Amino acid sequence: xxxxxxxxxxxDRKVVxxxxxxxxxxxxxxxxxxxxxxxxxxxxxDQQALDSLVxxxxxxxxAEALGVxxxxxxxxxxxxxxxxxxxxxxxxxxxVNNAGITHRSSFADTELAVFQRIMAVxxxxxxxxxxxxxxxxxxxxxxxIVLSSLSGFSPxxxxxxxxxxxxxxxxxxxxxxxxxxxxxxxxxLVCPGFTATDLRKNALVGDGSVAAQPPLAMGKVxxxxxxxxxxxxGALKRRRLLVLSNVDWRARVLARFFPQLFxxxxxxxxxxxxxxxxxxx
Numbered sequence: 528x529x530x531x532x533x534x535x536x537x538x539d540r541k542v543v544x545x546x547x548x549x550x551x552x553x554x555x556x557x558x559x560x561x562x563x564x565x566x567x568x569x570x571x572x573d574q575q576a577l578d579s580l581v582x583x584x585x586x587x588x589x590a591e592a593l594g595v596x597x598x599x600x601x602x603x604x605x606x607x608x609x610x611x612x613x614x615x616x617x618x619x620x621x622x623v624n625n626a627g628i629t630h631r632s633s634f635a636d637t638e639l640a641v642f643q644r645i646m647a648v649x650x651x652x653x654x655x656x657x658x659x660x661x662x663x664x665x666x667x668x669x670x671x672i673v674l675s676s677l678s679g680f681s682p683x684x685x686x687x688x689x690x691x692x693x694x695x696x697x698x699x700x701x702x703x704x705x706x707x708x709x710x711x712x713x714x715x716l717v718c719p720g721f722t723a724t725d726l727r728k729n730a731l732v733g734d735g736s737v738a739a740q741p742p743l744a745m746g747k748v749x750x751x752x753x754x755x756x757x758x759x760x761g762a763l764k765r766r767r768l769l770v771l772s773n774v775d776w777r778a779r780v781l782a783r784f785f786p787q788l789f790x791x792x793x794x795x796x797x798x799x800x801x802x803x804x805x806x807x808x
Contacts, residue, residue, distance in 0.1 A: 538765055539564035542616040546599050546656055547626030549576035552674065554657060555755035558757045561590035563759070568612045570597040570626065599626045599652030609659035618663040621762070622673045624653035634687040642688045649692035654699060668711030670762060673700050675718045704767065713765040719759055721748045721773060
């Protein structure tokens with residue numbers, strides 16, 4: 528269930544572009560921002576899902592929305608989609624780089640094409656969209672919101688390509704934040720924990736096909752709606768970093784300051800494996 532909608536006008540009539548917005552966190556965030564009065568642009572690869580979401584936003588939230596078929600890994604397609612957005616709405620106030628894919632395979636068993644595809648979507652997709660939207664964002668003193676992951680600071684086994692893409696996002700957008708100092712543009716990196724979305728269900732395996740086995744059990748899983756609500760509130764405050772890990776502070780602290788303890792105790796658990804018995808934690 529969505530939280531009670533407070534009378535906050537920060538996003539009223541603002542143009543918010545969400546990539547990968549037809550499912551999971553992207554869809555939940557579109558709903559939440561529609562409640563806040565935003566005008567929405569959704570990039571996705573599924574035309575039928577786009578049409579359905581735009582209709583739902585109009586029928587249930589009286590929201591003005593545009594669905595655009597766009598592969599964010601294609602720089603030319605992104606340029607065209609951004610031009611259409613600016614033509615339709617006049618500019619972009621908030622860019623949400625949400626589109627992403629993952630995999631579940633060891634480094635040795637993962638083909639190079641899988642690394643390239645994951646970087647193309649997760650990293651270059653965000654880069655393409657930000658590059659194309661930046662003039663409008665600067666003109667409007669807007670916001671860039673980047674969906675990273677707890678793996679942006681804590682490694683996960685059998686996710687080497689995914690982990691690398693999230694680390695790359697941090698490097699790119701933390702640098703961009705400094706370069707945009709004084710421009711009025713805010714950059715917020717969001718690091719959710721495990722969330723109930725189709726991302727894990729559609730994980731690739733080493734040969735690039737979709738995993739046949741069900742996703743691994745990883746303890747507490749947050750709802751997409753709760754994550755979207757937290758992102759909305761973080762955007763209201765123009766936060767720089769939003770860590771929503773439902774494995775609490777331990778993963779981040781242990782990974783940074785006690786890496787051996789992290790590898791022995793938390794890393795197997797976070798990766799869906801049973802940790803060896805090494806005493807109580």
